[in-house]
Amino acid sequence: MAPIAAGGVPWPDFLTGQPDQPVRVLLVDDDPHIRRVIAQELLGDPRVLLVGQASSLREGKRLVALHAFDVMLVDLNLGDGTGFQLIEFMKHTHPVAEAVVVSAMEDEEHAIHAFELGATGYLIKNSWFGNFAQAVLQVVNGGASVTPNLARRLLRRLESSGPAGRHKGSARAGARGVGPDALSTREREILRFVAIGHTSGEIGVRLGISTQTVNCHVKNVYRKLQVRTRAQAVSLASMHGLLY
Structure with missing residues (x-):
């Protein structure tokens, strides 16, 4: 029988992210409120394990270097640098890991640049209608996760x-x-x-x-x-x- 995920939704056992082997996630965002909101959603889903949080490029690089992980959620504005820089660093050190941008910047050029660097998701703060844990699970299982209004513009x-x-x-x-x-x-x-x-x-x-x-x-x-x-x-x- 398939395990029951958060919210009572069955999760097929052939998909990555099971309660006994959750998807490992890093969260990097300089906004403490946004970071707290995302962390609460991730912690509420047994299919996902939040292994570390950071608020800057320097701290993000340290997390990437120290931890084994599957997905990184990252803002583009990190105070001492950019999420683009962190995605590049992550892809160099963990080439098979997935990167999902969570940003206030919703223009197509930023999104396309993130995709060119290897990101597989781009979520707009205050415009994302889904669940962050679901976004993580989507990209780790071969999909992409993009905020609907941005996806429409990209189409x-x-x-x-x-x-x-x-x-x-x-x-x-x-x-x-x-x-x-x-x-x-x-x-x-x-x-x-x-x-x-x-x-x-x-x-x-x-x-x-x-x-x-x-x-x-x-x-x-x-x-x-x-x-x-x-x-x-x-x-x-x-x-x-x-x-x-």
């Missing part, structure tokens, strides 16, 4: 680089060796689902294929686009008009 941006902007995007792609036909129709289809935050399991259900097949297509996308994360794949494909 519009993807649309603007679709059929109408494909020629321009293809020209930029040539500089990196990525041509207009670099991805197959199925790979583009899967990448569009990835762009709006679906996990491999959800994509498999929608397309009638196995999760393993979805992951195989995603790996092929990584290889063809020469990227290492889903966020980087979506960002590069968007800029090059490869999603349509």
